[in-house]
Amino acid sequence: MDVAAFSDDNFEVKNWINKTFKSAEAQENRDAFVSSLVMKLQLYVQQVNSALEDTSQQVLQSLPRVMRDTEILHQEALLLRDKMHSVKQEIAKVEQDTAQSMKTLERIDRIKTELQAAKEALHEADNWTVLATDLEEVFESGDIQSISAKLVSMQQSLRILANVPDYEDRHLQLEGLKNRLEAMASPLLVQAFTSASIEQSRVFVKVFTAIDRLPQLLKYYHKCQKGVLMQQWRNLVEMEQDEGIAEWMHKFYDTLLSNWHDQVKWCCQVFTSVSVANILIELYAETLTSLDPSFSVCIDAALKQQSDQLTFLLKLQQITKHFAMNLQVAVDSASQGKPINKEGLLSLVQAVYSPYVAYISKYAQYAQAYLSQKLLILECSKADLMDTIQSLGQSIPRAISIAVEANKMCLLFTEGCGYSGLIKALKVYINNYLDQYRHVLHRLEQQKGDREDWNMFQMCLTLLQNVGELLNQLKQLDRDVTHSLLDVSRKLNSQDGSKEVNSFIQFKKLLLSSAGQKEFDILVSSIQEGEETLLEEHITQSLNKLCSDVHHTTFQVIFVPISVQLEQVQSAPAWSNANKQAATVAADLPDFSFAPQEYITQIGQYLMTLPQHLEPFLLQDNPSLTLALQVADVEYGLLSAEAEGGFAGVLLGIIARGTCQTYCDNILGICELGSSSCKQLATDIDYLGNVLEDLGLSLSEHLQQVSTLLRLSPQEYQTKSSGCSPRLVAAVRQMRNITSSG
Structure with a gap:
């Protein structure tokens, strides 16, 4: 059995x-199989117990021996510790005894090092002289690689001779020789770069x-490359x-x-x-700033021929922006994971x-200009004034859409930097557009006229x-x-504060x-710190x-018919010189015997018809007219939504106050009043x-006082x-020829 x-x-x-x-055996006779299996398990248990x-x-028999071995190991560990301690003491004693000898050895080693350096310096000085002498012959041969090898050897010698008194003279001599080599190699170098010869160029790269x-x-x-590109631009x-x-x-890009x-x-x-991307970044920056004629000169010349200059500039800027996007991809591809000179890249994009x-x-x-x-x-001016006013109203959506388009163009052309x-x-555009409204108002x-004209009132509203x-x-x-x-500002500022600055969007x-x-x-x-927006004040x-x-x-x-009637107050027949005798006879008549004169009844009748003329215009739900009225007079803004009469009531109140004020002013212009005239x-x-x-409504306080003073x-x-009012008291006293007792 497998256990x-x-x-x-x-x-x-x-x-x-x-x-x-x-198993098959278990299936044939389960009872016999179970008995056999139990027997086997019991035997295995007995074997395990015995083991x-x-x-x-x-284990019990080996324990004493294990204890003895442990004790021996403990004794040996103590003995090893004592021996280590004694060795440490001996080392310390040796260091103490040999300290002076070590200093002497160090001084001797330093002297040896200095002697070796002096020997190498003398050797290099001699080598420098030999190389300097040989270089003249090598220069005559014109073998650039041989000259380079000699110069490299002189360069190595000069590093060792850094402390000699004539180091600067030697350095200048070496730089002069390098300049000679550079001048000798420059024609071949230019030829190699111009012809794009990889093998020849590699040789010069190695030499330089x-x-x-x-x-x-x-x-x-x-x-070389700048010359090629500039020539292509000139062509x-x-x-x-x-x-x-x-x-x-477009073609040059x-x-x-x-x-x-x-x-x-x-x-x-x-x-x-070296980084290829950095080489080309510097090359392209130099090329773009050296073009002859420059982009600016060409654009200026073309701009003079354009009627819509801003749209023309936007078209050019979009061409440039498309090139910048492609250039960014090219730079990223050329970097190949190597670091890019951020200042150089910014200069290129600039x-x-x-x-x-x-x-x-x-x-x-x-x-x-746009x-x-x-x-x-x-332009909304028409021969008919009402047509002009309606045309103005229809032009508002287009006027706003033009301003919205100007905002979009600013974002496209200046990336939001031209908002100032x-x-x-x-502001100029809005003011010029408002001139049309001012012109209509002037018309x-x-x-x-001086008569009731509700058609004119409708045009005004x-x-x-x-x-x-x-x-x-x-x-x-x-x-x-x-x-x-503000959105543009957040984007620009977030870019400036970013760790990974993208020069192409700065x-x-x-x-x-x-x-x-x-x-x-x-x-x-000014916008972030204040509550006003850009155009709000204007x-x-x-x-x-x-x-x-x-x-x-x-x-x-609206007030013209009233003012025309009020102009008759000072010359009314009731208190003219021609009626003084009749006025004396009527002086003793009671107040109810007097009837209102025609001028004031005409005003009264006109005022009574005003509500039916005003309400059709002012009771309608008209947000635009509501806003204009609230801006025009603070009294409309104070009107509550539940106020009876609405804006018509407010305008009627303004007309009533104007009537009372004008009436009072005209009354004070009367020269003389008799008793009957006062009544x-x-x-x-x-x-x-x-x-x-x-x-x-009600009379103004001053007009009520005048009525009281007249009675x-x-x-x-x-x-x-x-x-x-003292002013009214004095004026009425003078009109009535009442002697002051004061």
Whole structure:
């Protein structure tokens, strides 16, 4: 029976029994098989018990011997410790006894080293002299590699002779010899680079590396390649003049990218010890800054022929940006995991974008010209004034969309760095657009007559509604532009603070001069620290005044019939010289005998018809008109939503106050009033008060005081007029020829 399963760590009794009973023997006679199996297990148990007893006996018998061995090992360990201690003491004694001898040996060793160095120096000095003498013959042979080998040997000798008195003279002598070799090799070197010979170029790289002149070799390479690229640019300009700067730039950028990929392959085989990407970065930066004619000169010349200069500049900038994106991919590919000179790369990208720095510094000028051109299509002047006002209202969405397009163009052309100029241009644009509203307002003022004209009133309200709509749209535009600026600022600042700086998107450094960067930062700070947005102050000043002016004109249109009647107050028949005799007869009549005069009844009738004329315009839900009214007069802003009469009631109240004020001023202009005239004028005032009361309004306090003063008898005038305005008291006294008792 196999009992190996019992030693398994995962032994399961049930599994073992089930497996055992699957055998053919178990299937034939289970009882006999079980009896046999139990017997076998019992025998195995007895064997195991016997083995355990034997092992235990052996262990017990060997314990005394183990204890003796342990004791012996302990004694030997103590003996070893004592011997180590004695050895340590002996070593310390030897060090003490031989310290002076060791110092002497060290001094002798130092002297030996110095003697060897002096020997090598004398040998190298002699070698230097021999090499310097041999070099003249080698130079005559023109064998550049042999000359290089001699110079390398002299270079090694000079390192050993670093402390000799004439070291500087020797160093200058060696540099002069290197210059001779460089001058001798330069024609062949230029030929090798120009012909793109890999074998010849490798030889020169090896020679110049050996004499520590690899940077000078790279300058020759840059000069050769730069000359080739600049010549290709000149050929484009001279031979394809009909195509223009956009096509020149596009083709030249393609040439640069193609040349980059070719030079990467070539440089990887020639310049194996330096970063190929850094070599080409420096080359391209030098090339782009040395082009003749430069991009800027060509762009300036082409710009003079463009009617839409900003769109033309944007087209060129998009060509350049596409090239920059491809160049970034090329640089990353050429780096091959090697570190890139960040300053050199930034200089390259600055050279790419440098043609646009000057234009972005003058972005306000270009954006203003662009917006002025777009404004021409918004000219709304018509022969009919109402058509002009309606045309203005229809032009608002287009006017805002032009400003939105200008914001998008700023983001595309300047990457958001030109917002300082855009804001200036938008302010001019908004002001020029508002000139059309001011012109319409001027036409309204010229056409208003001295009669009731509800058609003119409707035009005024429509214009006011247009101004309100424009104000609402401009505020939204202001919020959008401000949000866009802050978003751009966050992106630019996050890039500046990033550990892995991407030179290709550092647009503040790429597109702005130092003064431009400062102006941009000041603009962003003013928005972040203050509560105002970019255009809010300008919009508020311009639109609020325009709303007030239109509202004033609207008031004048409504008030004209009233003012015409009030102008008759000073010359009314009731107190003219021709009626003095009749006035004396009527002086003793009671107050109810007097009827209001025609001028005041005409005003009363007009005031009573005002609500039915105002309500159709002012009771409708009109957010634009509501905004314009609230801006025009603070009284509309204080109106609660549940207030009876709404804006019509507010305007009616303003008209009532104007009526009372004008009436009072005209009354004070009357030269003389008799007793009957006073009663008549007081009756007129009371009539106006009754009309206003029916409209839910009231007379002004001053007009009420005038009515009171007119009804006082001369005897009680002094005593009962004390609560009135001193100015009114004095004026009425003078009109009534009442002698002051004071």
